[in-house]
Amino acid sequence: MCTAATYKTEDFYFGRTLDYECSYGEEIVIMPRNFRLQFLNMGVCESHYAVIGTAHIAKGYPLFYDAMNEKGLCMAGLNFVGNARYFKNAPDKDNVAQYEFIPYILGKCADVNEAKELISKINITDTPFDEQMPAGQLHWIIADRNSAITVESVSDGIKVYDNPIGVLTNNPPFDEQMFRLNDYMHLSRKQPQNNFSDKLELKTYSRGMGAIGLPGDLSSQSRFVRVAFVKANSVSAKGETESVSQFFHILGSVDQQRGCCEVKDKEYEITIYTSCCNADKGIYYYTTYDNHRISAVDMRKENLDGNELISYPMITEEKINYQN
Template identity: 45%
Template structure:
């Protein structure tokens, strides 16, 4: 389970929590412009836009959970079990792409959300793993840039592209139901409530935050969608680069999972392995992990973008404490 949040212009901050019961060997990876991108059924992209994000690396290939390219286009894959549909190889189109190929394809070719939309319309996803032993993860995708965001869901009845004015994506149910569900919470507010229940009764406001009574507090996908949307819409930003990044992480904290609060059917604790924030305005990918809440950053520099070899940065998982005495 995961939550993705996208702020378009003027902030251009994109990121997500990744909630999972096990590590997948994740690290921050920069794929430079001249590192070949290989596809099962499409030609190799020898030259492409550079990208940075969280990935596991195998066989000189970055398998991205989410990434941003050098033009500020962001894409994240989130769990979508029971609804995601991938076409069997014998039935798939000649240009079908495997799910793990989708982020490199889009971020390697597209500078804008509009360009991404053009190549994702009617996309056929190929039911093939990266390699033996790798699962074919059931996903849907959040795509965003400075102009807005959209959601791609490929289901048995075809590929669906939805505008996402909320700038939020979680997991099930499909996106139209998530967006419709927000109507149930339109009376919530960050301000003190006004007594519309019985104006003639002396009903007291006895504490701060009562305007948001009814905001769901659990970590189910629909509840996280509502809570992330409420926090995103009401969060105040200063315009300072680091303060705004810090505020972004506070929003993600509001939908993060504490180890032990969610137990999977296999008896394992689900938790937020990491939270990320890609700052398209300044070319920095920030992250923090469950074990280390210090914000860490990797700069997306021209020198790193223009090479051939992957640049990999293992995560800083040791908690850092600033002692003041």
């Protein structure tokens, strides 16, 4: 289970939590402009936009979980189990395998409008990366500093939704996630007034009572509502440090702690990592479950005209600052 969000101050930010019970050896990976992308059905792409994100490298190929390109377009895949449907090759479509979708879009598109145009021609196929790695059941959020969309490949084809809140979790489908916000239109950052009855003298007894009813469980629908509310009411200074800090606080509202979500006997889903991309500056920030210190990789400090993947292992051990 995962949560993704956008945020904008002076710069545009994008990131996600990855919630799962185990890691697959993900790294911070930079795909430079001349890395040779061999697609199953779409030929070879010798030159493309540079991309940075979290990925598992398998057989020299970057299997991206989330990423941004040098133009500021961002994308993340989130679990969509039970609803995602992929197809066999279609003769009248650009057939892109599920695992190729992120590098295909981010390699070719500079903004959301270009992504929409490309997606209109695409059929997402069910071809697995290999026998040990079946196609993941995902849907995607794609965003730039001006807009966001959600893309879902379901039984009746690809759906593209405008995403005005800039948030995505897992199930149900995105249109149902958005509709659920109607149930929470009464929530407020302000203290509530007594609308219950003019015959009762009801009073507030604590700060934060305007948000009473905001769901606190770990279900994907509740996480969607919670992050949507926190993001919509979020205030921070416009500097880089303040913006990045605030973004991690937004996604921190849906952190999963070991022990609260048991998926199998003595196996627990946790927030393995949280990412925050400054899409304007090309900086990828992250924290991990056991390391709350923010680490960063700046794609513009690398040779983006290279042809080999550049990778940095995630720093996963806690770094405690002793002051005495």
